[in-house]
Amino acid sequence: MNASPGAVGRDTTSSVWLNDALAHEGGGDVTPLDGSLRSDICIVGGGYTGLWTALELKAREPGLDIVVLEKDLCGSGGSGANAGYALSIWLQFPLLVKLYGTEEALRLCRAGDEELSAIGAFSRDHGIDAQFDRQGAIWGATCDAQSGHWEPMLENLERHQVRHFKRVGHDEIAAMTGTTAHVAGVLDQSAAMIQPAMLARGLRRVAIEQGIRIFEKSPMIRLKRDSPPAVVTPRGTVTAGKVILALYAWSLGVRELRSSIMVICTDAAMTVPEALDNLGWRNGPALMDSRTFVEAYRTTESGQVMWTKSGGAMPYGARLDPCLKGVSRPLGSLRDVLRTPYPGLADQPVAGTWAGPIDRTRDGLPMFGALATAPDILYGYGYSGAGIVLSKIGSRILASLALESDDEWSRGGLVRPVPGGFPPEPxxxxxxxxxxxxxxxxxxxxxxxxxxxxxxxxxxxxxxxxxxxx
Ligand SMILES: Cc1cc2nc3c(=O)[nH]c(=O)nc-3n(C[C@H](O)[C@H](O)[C@H](O)COP(=O)(O)OP(=O)(O)OC[C@H]3O[C@@H](n4cnc5c(N)ncnc54)[C@H](O)[C@@H]3O)c2cc1C
Structure with a gap:
């Protein structure tokens, strides 16, 4: 097996986060797969799901030989493009209760709290500058018609003594964030903001240090559903005891998974640094509104504002990459997202714009399990816009499934068969x-x-x- 390293490249369609993280690394090496090899575990996809799972497996069984295949660079998918809201999963508590009962819902949500803290602790312990900051996040509403939808959830959580969330009124939001655009909201005091690509690239570095073999610029072009399964790339093949598909929205390319998700892109933009001077918002909570096509805005450590608008381009079939060549809206309409909440920011120079995919499931929850056609091929995807914490939980689940451990993770609620639901093309x-x-x-x-x-x-x-x- 040969490996041929090359230099890390930068791309104008990549997120500002990823370009900054790559610049911070100072141009590391890329090693594509070249030849055939065998491993205990082959993970396809070098984002949070793939890398956290690789690290979790190594922590449980240090002797495992683990290979990660990534079609581009680690962090070049959702993990390096997202808005960086590391949110508690209590928002999903009512749905989890409905699907899996109170006990399992409580277990998963408490696990989410632990994983959220663990992201900060792991970054600190391994020198990853993920800029993890518990500044909180407000789900606000920018009109009366969209206000108050959180009440049943809050009442439900109060019954279980969950105290992360606090109702906040118009004036309180204005005092914390400098905007008067929100009529009311809920402050999630447990939420942390991160620099998402620094986390993804940091996980890659730690994985390599721990002996995990990572091949970038190595797309899976064929999945052999044999026993043992194998993954074929343009210049090599990995045959493994277990294959873990950590493909996020690109799960659309796997025929068994296709009908379970809808992919819709979110557009994103970031101002240049110093945009926040005179706004009084430098350390306040991040904001999200209550549109279905959510508009969200947050600050960064270096005084930038990063904002997103969901409801962008949608792929035909599995042709996702052409949707990601740039934002789907003109810059003027992206700037309009800031015009009402922060009129002084809307026309600031931008450091960059980009688009990234969201893998929406019908019920908004991810799924983990083994392909019905090939039990040694596992999947984990469907985070529906909230994968930072859920992918960390997912890594526990996928590790238990890969090691065939009979435990709370392998038996847990989110291990489920792939549901259908979305129709075929056209x-x-x-x-x-x-x-x-x-x-x-x-x-x-x-x-x-x-x-x-x-x-x-x-x-x-x-x-x-x-x-x-x-
Ligand atoms: C604009 C945007 C904003 C978001 N905001 C938030 C947020 O604030 N909070 C939050 O919790 N979540 C957010 N998300 C969602 C979050 O980013 C994802 O849920 C999370 O990154 C999923 O991690 P992953 O590892 O499963 O996917 P990814 O990071 O996408 O990893 C999958 C990897 O698979 C690779 N791949 C694809 N096809 C192949 C192939 N054939 N062979 C090899 N590799 C392949 C891809 O290149 C990619 O790197 C947002 C997403 C976007 C796009």
Whole structure:
């Protein structure tokens, strides 16, 4: 087996986060797979899911030979492009109770709290400058029609003495964040902000230090569903006892997984540093609104504002990469996201814009398990916009499944068969665009104090669950 290292390249369509993280590394080496090898575990996908799972497996069984294959660079998927809101999973508590019962829902949510803290501790212990900061996050509403949807969830959590969340009114939000655009909201005091790509690249570095073999620029072009399974790349093959597909939105390319997710891109942008001077927001909580196509804005350690708008481009079939060549909206319309909450920021120079995919499941929860067609091939994906903490939980689950341990993780609620639900093409593409237009109309009408008609209401019944405290 030969490995041919090359230099790390930078890309104008990459996130500012990733470009900054690569610059911080000072141009490390890329090693593509060249030849055939065998390993105990082969993980496909070098984002949080793949790298946390590799590290978890190494921690449990140091002697394991683990290979990670990444089609581009580690962190070049969602893990290096996201908004960096490391959120507690208590928002999903009511749904988890409904699906798996109170005991399992409590276990998973408490595990989420521990994993959130563990992300900060791991970064600190390994010298990863992930800029983990427990500054909190506010789910706010920018119009009365979208306010108050959090009440049932809060009442439910109060019954279980969960005290992360605090109702905040218009004036309190303004005092904490300098914006008067939110009529009310909920402060999640446990939320942390991170520099997402620094975390992803840091995990890669630690994994390599621990003897995990990482091959970048090595896309899986074929998955052999044999026993043992094998992953084929353009210049090599890895045959492994277990293959773990940590492919996030690219799970669309695996036929067994395709009908379980809808992929829709989120557009993102970041101002240049010093944009925050005079705003009074440098250390306050991050914000998200209550649109279905959420608008979110946060500060960074270096005084930038990073913001996102979901509801962007959608792929036809599995053709995801062409959707990621840039943002799907003109810069002017992205700037409009900031115009109401922060008029003084909307026209600041930007350091960059980018787009990234979200892998939405019907119920908004991820799934982990083994392919029905090949029990030695595992999957973990479907975070529906909230993968920072869920992928850390996922790494525990995937490690237990890979090691065939009979424990709370392998028996837990999120281990489930791949559900169907989304239709094949071309119905999927046409239907998704109709539902997307209905969601955008509803978000707009809510702000104009108008009701949508029956057709829009009908289309909205097809939308996947969004990650909101409902
Ligand atoms: C703009 C945006 C904002 C977001 N904001 C947040 C947020 O604030 N909070 C939050 O919790 N979550 C957020 N998310 C979601 C979060 O980023 C993801 O849930 C998380 O990164 C998933 O990690 P992953 O490792 O599963 O996926 P990824 O990091 O995407 O890793 C999958 C990897 O697989 C690789 N790959 C694909 N195909 C192949 C192949 N054929 N062969 C080899 N490798 C392949 C990809 O290149 C990629 O690196 C956001 C996502 C986006 C796009």
């Amino acid at each position: 119905m999927r593409y046409v239907g998704a665009h109709m539902v997307r237009a209905a969601i955008a109309r509803k978000d707009r009408f809510d702000h104009e104090g108008r009701d949508v008609g029956p057709i829009t209401r009908g289309l909205l019944t097809f939308k996947p669950q969004s990650y909101k405290p409902t």
